[in-house]
Amino acid sequence: MLACCVKFCGGCNPRYDRGEAYRQIRDALDGIASFSLPQDGGKYDVLLILRGCTGCPYLYEEISAVRRFTVHSREEADAVPAAIRSLAAEQQDS
Numbered sequence: 001m002l003a004c005c006v007k008f009c010g011g012c013n014p015r016y017d018r019g020e021a022y023r024q025i026r027d028a029l030d031g032i033a034s035f036s037l038p039q040d041g042g043k044y045d046v047l048l049i050l051r052g053c054t055g056c057p058y059l060y061e062e063i064s065a066v067r068r069f070t071v072h073s074r075e076e077a078d079a080v081p082a083a084i085r086s087l088a089a090e091q092q093d094s
Contacts, residue, residue: 002033002088004046007060014052021077022050028081032088038063045091046084050077 008018025048026035033046038060047065054072067087071077 001031002029002045002084002091003043004029004033004035004048004084005038005042005044005063005065006035006048006050007038007063009049009051009053009056009058011052013055016052016074016077018050018052018071021071021074022048025077025080025084029084033084046087048080 006022008022011018022035026033029035035048038044038047042064044063044065045067047060047063047068049060049068049070051070051072059068059070069080069083071080
């Protein structure tokens with residue numbers, strides 16, 4: 001199972017419901033990925049950054065993750081489960 005953490009931007013200009021997008025992503029990946037908030041010193045397979053707009057440049061570089069997915073819209077959120085499933089399959093094959 002992939003270890004994933006999630007970060008939300010400050011939410012100053014949200015253009016979609018980031019909480020609902022996160023719930024749908026998490027539910028779609030049940031049994032494939034476990035999600036948590038980042039912990040000090042944690043190492044993750046995936047960092048999921050849910051932004052409300054395209055204005056924030058911050059990538060949370062201090063969080064150690066093999067792969068980062070940055071979501072700016074509902075459409076991008078809809079594509080995340082397939083991308084994370086693909087990453088999980090790659091890890092199983094190696």
